[in-house]
Amino acid sequence: MNNIGVLMTCPMLEYLEKQLEARFKLFKAWNLSSSKPDFFKKHSNSIKAVVGDTTVGADAALIDSLPNLEIVASYSVGLDKIDLEKCKEKGINVTNTPDVLTDDVADLCIGLALAVLRKICVCDQFVKSGNWINGDLGLASKFSGKSVGIVGLGRIGSAIAKRSEAFNCHISYHSRSEKPNTNYKYYSNIVDLAANCQILIVACALTEETHHIVNRKVIDALGPKGILINIGRGAHVDEPELVSALLEGRLGGAGLDVFENEPDVPEELLALENVVLVPHVGSDTEETSKAMADLVISNLEAHFKGEALLTPVT
Amino acid sequence: MESIGVLMACPMNSYLEQQLDKRFKLYRFWTVPDKSSFLASHKDSIQAVVGNAGAGADAELIEALPKLEIVASFSVGLDKIDLAKCKEKGIRVTNTPDVLTEDVADLAIGLMLAVLRKLCESDRYVRSGKWKKGDYVLTTKFTGKKVGIIGLGRIGMAIAKRAEAFSCPISYYTRTEKPDIKYKYYPSVVELAAHCDILVVACPLTKETHHIINREVIDALGPKGVLINIGRGPHVDEPELVSALVERRLGGAGLDVFENEPYVPEELFGLDNVVLLPHVGSGTVETRQAMADLVIGNLEAHFQKKPLLTPVV
Numbered sequence: 294m295n296n297i298g299v300l301m302t303c304p305m306l307e308y309l310e311k312q313l314e315a316r317f318k319l320f321k322a323w324n325l326s327s328s329k330p331d332f333f334k335k336h337s338n339s340i341k342a343v344v345g346d347t348t349v350g351a352d353a354a355l356i357d358s359l360p361n362l363e364i365v366a367s368y369s370v371g372l373d374k375i376d377l378e379k380c381k382e383k384g385i386n387v388t389n390t391p392d393v394l395t396d397d398v399a400d401l402c403i404g405l406a407l408a409v410l411r412k413i414c415v416c417d418q419f420v421k422s423g424n425w426i427n428g429d430l431g432l433a434s435k436f437s438g439k440s441v442g443i444v445g446l447g448r449i450g451s452a453i454a455k456r457s458e459a460f461n462c463h464i465s466y467h468s469r470s471e472k473p474n475t476n477y478k479y480y481s482n483i484v485d486l487a488a489n490c491q492i493l494i495v496a497c498a499l500t501e502e503t504h505h506i507v508n509r510k511v512i513d514a515l516g517p518k519g520i521l522i523n524i525g526r527g528a529h530v531d532e533p534e535l536v537s538a539l540l541e542g543r544l545g546g547a548g549l550d551v552f553e554n555e556p557d558v559p560e561e562l563l564a565l566e567n568v569v570l571v572p573h574v575g576s577d578t579e580e581t582s583k584a585m586a587d588l589v590i591s592n593l594e595a596h597f598k599g600e601a602l603l604t605p606v607t
Numbered sequence: 608m609e610s611i612g613v614l615m616a617c618p619m620n621s622y623l624e625q626q627l628d629k630r631f632k633l634y635r636f637w638t639v640p641d642k643s644s645f646l647a648s649h650k651d652s653i654q655a656v657v658g659n660a661g662a663g664a665d666a667e668l669i670e671a672l673p674k675l676e677i678v679a680s681f682s683v684g685l686d687k688i689d690l691a692k693c694k695e696k697g698i699r700v701t702n703t704p705d706v707l708t709e710d711v712a713d714l715a716i717g718l719m720l721a722v723l724r725k726l727c728e729s730d731r732y733v734r735s736g737k738w739k740k741g742d743y744v745l746t747t748k749f750t751g752k753k754v755g756i757i758g759l760g761r762i763g764m765a766i767a768k769r770a771e772a773f774s775c776p777i778s779y780y781t782r783t784e785k786p787d788i789k790y791k792y793y794p795s796v797v798e799l800a801a802h803c804d805i806l807v808v809a810c811p812l813t814k815e816t817h818h819i820i821n822r823e824v825i826d827a828l829g830p831k832g833v834l835i836n837i838g839r840g841p842h843v844d845e846p847e848l849v850s851a852l853v854e855r856r857l858g859g860a861g862l863d864v865f866e867n868e869p870y871v872p873e874e875l876f877g878l879d880n881v882v883l884l885p886h887v888g889s890g891t892v893e894t895r896q897a898m899a900d901l902v903i904g905n906l907e908a909h910f911q912k913k914p915l916l917t918p919v920v
Contacts (some may be wrong), residue, residue, distance in 0.1 A: 396750035400773065404720035404749075408730075411891070413717050413884065417727040420883040421876040425869040435891040436717075437709035459772030460713060556738040561733045570733040571726060571743075578724070578748040 294597050298339035300359070302349035305368050309586035313344065322349070342366060342593055347573070348555070350374025356383065362595045366589045369576075370394055371464075372395065372606060373499040373526060388592040388605040391448060393584040394516075394576035399452035400495075401575050402524045403558055405548025406441075406492055407447050408569045409520055410434040415566050442490030444483060444506065445497025445525070446472050453496055465490055468497065483507075487514035492522060499526035507531065512538045520546045524575050527553040536561050539568060550575050608910050612652035614672070616662035619681050623899035627657065630903070636662075638788050646671040652885075655679060660839075660886065661868070663687025669696065674767070677909045679902045682889075683707055685919060686812040686839060689843075693920050700920040701890075701905040704761060706897040707889035711809075712765035715837045718861025719805055721835050721882045723747045724791055728879045750774050755803030757796060757819065758810025759785055766807055778803055781810070796820070800827035805835060812839035820844065825851045833859040837888050840866040849874050852881060865890050 295484060299317040299582040301310065313319045320334050320340065325332045340359050343351045346368040353376045356362060364386040365375055372389060380387050408414055412433040419430055440463040445451045454464045465478035472479070480486040483506060487493050497503055507521065507530040516519060521544065523530055532553045538544040539562065546567035552558050555573055562568050576585065591603050613631040615624065627633045634653065639645040646668075653672050656664045659681040666689045669675060669777035670753050675698040678688055685702060721727055725746045732743050754775045767777045767790060775836045778791040780799040785792070793799040796819055800806050809906050810816055820834065820843040828834060834857065836843055845866045851857035852875065865871050868886055875881050889898065904916045 346638045378659070396774070397748055400749045401724060402722060403724050404717070404724055406715035408721065411714060411717055411887070413721050413882070414730045416728040416884045416887055417721070417882050418731075420871055420885050423873075423876075425885045427872065429869075430885060430887070430890075430896055432890050432892045433887065435710055435893040449634060456769075456772045459769045461709070527811050556731055569726065569730050571729045572733050572738040574724070574729055574743055574746070577743070577745050579745045580748040582745055 294596070296339075297341050297597060298336060299342040299344060299593070300340045302343065302345040302351070302355075305344075305346045306582050306586055308583060309344070309368065309589060312586060312590050313593075316594070317342070331465055337361075344368060344589055344593075344595075345374060347371055347374060351380070352376050353379045356380065356385065364593065366592050368585055368589050371499060371526060373528075377606070386602060388589070388596075388604050390576075390585040390588045390600055391604055393588055394450050394581050395448045397578050397581045398449050398524055398575040399456055401458050401550060401571070402449075402453045402494060402496070402522055402548075405522050405524070405550065405569055405571070406494075406520065407436055409522075409546045409548045409567065409580065410436045410439075410492075412566070415571055426491060438463075439492055440465065440490045442466065442467075442480075442486040442493045442560065443477075444493070444495050444529075446475065446477070447496070447498070449495075449524070453494055462492075469502075484510050484514045487511045488516075488521070488598040491518065492520045494522045495525040497525060497529070497531045499528055503532045507535070509534045509538075512544050514554050515544060517542055518545045520544075520548065522548040524550045527551040527555060532559060539565055600607075608622075608908070610652075611910060612649065612674075613655040613657060614653045614736070614905070616656060616658040619657075619661075620895050620899050623681060625656070625904060626899060626903050627906075628737050628909070631655070643671075655909075657681060657902060657906075658687055660684055660687065665689050665693045669693065669698065677701065677906065679905050681898055681902050684839060686809060686841075690920055697871050698920070699909060699915060699918060701902070701909075701915055702919050703898040703901045704859070704917055706901055707894050708761045708765050709836055710891050710894045711762050711888040712769055714863060714884070715762075715763060715766045715807055715809070715835055715861075716769045716773075718835050718837070718863065718882055718884070719752075719807075719833070720749055722835075722859045722861045722880065723749045723752070723805075725879060728883055751776075752804040753778065753802065755779065755793070755799040755806045756790075757781075757799065757806070757808050759788065759790070760809070760811075762837070763809040765809075766809060774841075775805075782815075796824050797827045799878070800824045800832070803828075803830065805833045807835040808838040808842045810838060810842070812841055816845045817841050820848070822847045822851075825857055828857060830856055831858045833857075833861070834905045835861045837863045840864045840868060845872060852878055 300320045339362045343365045351365045367389045437460045441457045443466040446466045467483045548569045614634045656678045664678045680702045750773045754770045756779045759779045849872045861882045863884045
């Protein structure tokens with residue numbers, strides 16, 4: 294398969310790059326040997342696969358520029374950076390990396406909730422700056438027993454619910470339709486969910502419908518004692534509204550792994566003690582990155598051998 | 608009861624202070640300039656001592672208070688109370704079990720996640736603007752890691768229950784194997800350490816468990832192992848722990864307690880695989896209130912000659 298052209302859209306993982314290089318003719322979009330137009334003139338016909346991620350995927354323009362594109366393998370579970378319509382239209386296969394990253398993202402979600410409520414990062418900073426000898430910090434908030442509201446009850450949402458239950462949290466959720474076979478309380482309206490929980494967690498896919506699903510109304514309903522945790526996509530949240538709510542004390546706190554314009558984070562958040570900000574690390578562990586990379590490779594190999602894809606997006 | 612003298616060992620909680628002030632004649636020991644002359648002049652009026660994890664009632668204090676009837680600790684740990692002397696003199700002792708179990712267990716899990724996923728480090732990374740220059744490093748997955756718990760009491764069990772939800776296989780060490788427990792038992796701490804990825808200290812501090820985490824245990828835990836201490840600082844040989852971390856012979860540590868609080872070894876401050884907290888295991892608004900109410904409840908029950916709520920002795 295060494296003559297099959299694969300275009301990697303941006304740096305994601307050295308291990309993945311090496312594996313792709315060993316098996317295919319790998320082109321790195323961020324490191325082209327010539328200008329972009331020259332590159333496409335020379336190589337576009339030989340590129341049969343694109344490997345994208347949450348930063349750079351495969352939009353209509355890219356897809357149109359690769360006439361022999363057969364498969365887009367995303368190094369992510371989220372598909373918001375891929376023009377799925379266009380892929381369907383052109384019969385291009387799309388794969389992603391579900392399941393292998395579910396645990397890591399759910400773990401991070403719980404970690405963020407604990408870090409916000411128990412002020413773990415504030416406390417760590419307090420000790421490491423030598424301030425403990427001057428007196429204790431103020432009290433934090435208990436996590437166990439709090440009511441947790443999950444937006445999106447897919448693999449990740451369910452994994453978050455399972456973990457939260459061990460902390461005796463009451464679980465409720467919102468999704469487009471009620472799920473059978475769960476004991477969790479369903480809210481058909483996200484504002485009602487926010488009004489009835491203390492910790493609101495965004496765990497759904499980003500689509501046109503879920504863009505800014507957390508807006509002023511939802512934030513107001515969550516309220517000055519409520520906490521927002523976002524491990525979905527930055528665009529799920531109306532970021533300026535979130536920032537002013539936090540600054541004005543209308544929202545109790547937030548744990549954020551994603552932002553509307555990564556890697557830029559609203560400056561006003563940087564000074565707040567009731568927020569925890571992490572740089573889109575939901576699945577960024579050694580173990581999971583490798584598992585994701587292996588899944589990308591396996592999907593590509595399966596495709597080019599004419600075998601069944603492992604994790605096709607339907 | 609307003610004439611009953613209650614000696615509060617150190618500042619611990621203003622709500623508790625207020626409540627004690629309202630009900631009893633409260634003496635704040637930390638405001639007294641000359642402790643021995645204070646004790647000499649007030650020894651006949653003090654019938655209760657309220658202590659905590661920092662200061663309790665040692666033999667010297669107990670001997671100095673001939674009318675002492677009850678020591679009510681604003682903690683579940685009893686290591687600062689001379690229990691033998693209390694027993695000998697018929698002095699009752701109460702603590703605050705159960706109400707703080709969840710908070711301490713939550714913090715243990717929080718520390719595990721913070722250490723393995725480098726939450727505080729990556730939060731600092733964002734705040735310092737470094738994310739604009741490049742992504743943060745890869746960290747370590749928590750789900751599925753083997754968790755070894757020293758002490759399987761209320762707190763140890765609560766930690767196990769939570770860790771199980773992250774598919775962590777649980778093993779434990781206690782003085783004797785517990786019946787009806789599905790977790791794997793190891794008859795020594797060294798063996799437990801050798802067979803787990805994350806070792807958690809969750810037992811009481813006694814003479815036997817002093818420095819239960821020593822060089823041998825740390826070596827067994829190893830360069831990929833993580834130590835979580837939500838017990839007491841003296842459970843761990845702190846200088847050994849520090850050199851193991853600095854020399855990377857131990858993979859990481861999440862510590863809520865230290866041998867000489869509030870002093871923390873400065874060599875730990877710059878390590879990115881260490882999370883340090885200022886003894887906040889039960890430090891939430893909800894739980895401290897519940898603990899305070901339990902202290903008051905026990906004192907009132909004692910002086911009203913009713914059964915104590917949470918007696919130890």
